[in-house]
Amino acid sequence: MSRKGNCWDNAPTESFFNSLKNEQVHATRYRTHQEAMADLFEYIEVFHNRSRRHSSLGFVSPVQFLQNWLKAQQAEDAAA
Numbered sequence: 001m002s003r004k005g006n007c008w009d010n011a012p013t014e015s016f017f018n019s020l021k022n023e024q025v026h027a028t029r030y031r032t033h034q035e036a037m038a039d040l041f042e043y044i045e046v047f048h049n050r051s052r053r054h055s056s057l058g059f060v061s062p063v064q065f066l067q068n069w070l071k072a073q074q075a076e077d078a079a080a
Contacts, residue, residue, distance in 0.1 A: 012056075019048070 024043045030036035050063050057065040 016048075019052075020044075 020040070020043065024039070028039070030039065049061075051061050053059045053061055054065075060068070
């Protein structure tokens with residue numbers, strides 16, 4: 001983290017909430033709080049974390065990024 005007032009501190013969070021609102025929440029009417037929670041959970045855990053491509057990760061999903069990183073670590077350990 002950087003100093004107080006640095007605009008980079010909130011950039012990832014603001015980007016996430018912008019994506020969430022634009023891709024899922026806007027134009028959606030939830031009947032109950034439970035329905036909203038279930039829909040948001042599915043968006044975050046199923047779509048955003050597992051399949052949505054992220055520009056900060058080289059346009060791969062977080063799951064794919066982690067798998068690639070683990071393979072690279074294993075290859076590095078095997079070479080050592």
